[in-house]
Amino acid sequence: MWSGVVAGIAFGLAAGMAPGPLLALVITQTLKHGIREGMKVALAPLITDVPIVVAAVLVAGSMAEFHAVLGLVSVAGGVYLLYLAWETLRSGTADIDKCDTRPQSVRKGAVVNALSPHPYLFWATVGAPFVLKAWHDGPGGPAAFILAFYAMLVGSKMVLALAAGKSRGFLTGRGYVYVLRGLALVLAVFALVLFRDAARLLSG
Numbered sequence: 001m002w003s004g005v006v007a008g009i010a011f012g013l014a015a016g017m018a019p020g021p022l023l024a025l026v027i028t029q030t031l032k033h034g035i036r037e038g039m040k041v042a043l044a045p046l047i048t049d050v051p052i053v054v055a056a057v058l059v060a061g062s063m064a065e066f067h068a069v070l071g072l073v074s075v076a077g078g079v080y081l082l083y084l085a086w087e088t089l090r091s092g093t094a095d096i097d098k099c100d101t102r103p104q105s106v107r108k109g110a111v112v113n114a115l116s117p118h119p120y121l122f123w124a125t126v127g128a129p130f131v132l133k134a135w136h137d138g139p140g141g142p143a144a145f146i147l148a149f150y151a152m153l154v155g156s157k158m159v160l161a162l163a164a165g166k167s168r169g170f171l172t173g174r175g176y177v178y179v180l181r182g183l184a185l186v187l188a189v190f191a192l193v194l195f196r197d198a199a200r201l202l203s204g
Helices: 001-015 023-035 033-044 042-064 067-090 104-112 116-137 138-165 167-172 174-203
Strands: none
Touching: 001 104, 001 116, 001 138, 001 174, 023 033, 023 138, 033 104, 033 138, 042 104, 042 116, 042 138, 067 116, 067 174, 116 138, 167 174
């Protein structure tokens, strides 16, 4: 269960703090309409991701006996995490002066997140395999992983909305860059774990 919590926290923080279209929308909405509106946009993954998670877990579960397929999925997940680590590592400060996204409601924030490829790629290659692996030890692990992931994903974006509303210095300072570098390292470590799992599945 605790491994699920740790993984959920790591993945959720990395996804929540990494620059992207939803974060740009959170910041823009905050600067133009106040902290409360930015926090509303941060809730978008809770609206859009439920069918994505369910579908990914069901599809991965139907392939549970096909070790070679799961091995290839683990390889894809490891590659995707390395890509995310690289993108996170090379990300600079959040450019809050050039966010040209128009003011949008929670509904439009959900559309932005639903049209982003990241939730689909993450749950297809990383999230669903992790949930199925944790399920062998009982339902507590998967539940802890999902709850921790979305608590950190949504919570970190809310914190960044608060930072944008209260102090622009954090988002444009070195501290934010150092946080991103630390998260990139964590993602790279989890990528290695997926490659290890892939090796075991493909050799079995």
